Amino acid sequence: xxxxxxxxxxxxxxxxxxxxxxxxxxxxxxxxxxxxxxxxxxxxxxxxxxxxxxxxxxxxxxxxxxxxxxxxxxxxxxxxxxxxxxxxxxxxxxxxxxxxxxxxxxxxxxxxxxxxxxxxxxxxxxxxxxxxxxxx
Numbered sequence: 710x711x712x713x714x715x716x717x718x719x720x721x722x723x724x725x726x727x728x729x730x731x732x733x734x735x736x737x738x739x740x741x742x743x744x745x746x747x748x749x750x751x752x753x754x755x756x757x758x759x760x761x762x763x764x765x766x767x768x769x770x771x772x773x774x775x776x777x778x779x780x781x782x783x784x785x786x787x788x789x790x791x792x793x794x795x796x797x798x799x800x801x802x803x804x805x806x807x808x809x810x811x812x813x814x815x816x817x818x819x820x821x822x823x824x825x826x827x828x829x830x831x832x833x834x835x836x837x838x839x840x841x842x843x844x845x
Contacts, residue, residue: 735802745791752784775839782832786825793817 759772793814801811838844 770845771839771843778836
């Protein structure tokens with residue numbers, strides 16, 4: 710989820726010239742947008758699949774737990790990431806390299822990545838186990 714954003718940050722930091730790093734971030738911006746749109750499409754398709762099968766969330770406890778993890782872990786983290794990437798960082802890139810919004814956006818992106826590593830490190834394997842194992 711944060712893979713493209715991490716690539717953008719690494720590309721921006723690897724360049725000794727700040728303008729070149731900003732250009733690399735701008736070039737990867739459509740891919741980050743596609744990442745966010747595809748996640749929204751995947752979540753919507755999962756919801757439609759549940760509705761079409763007539764399977765209620767209350768029927769399977771594993772499904773309720775999995776949906777809870779997605780709704781309360783993945784969706785808020787990805788929503789905050791989209792807000793920062795397409796709000797502060799994107800606007801800061803359009804204003805120039807020395808813009809305050811760009812620095813703030815990059816700092817928050819770094820904080821989100823730092824927070825996402827342990828949360829998704831535990832949450833994603835648990836979601837996959839609940840999906841394939843259906844333990845209860």
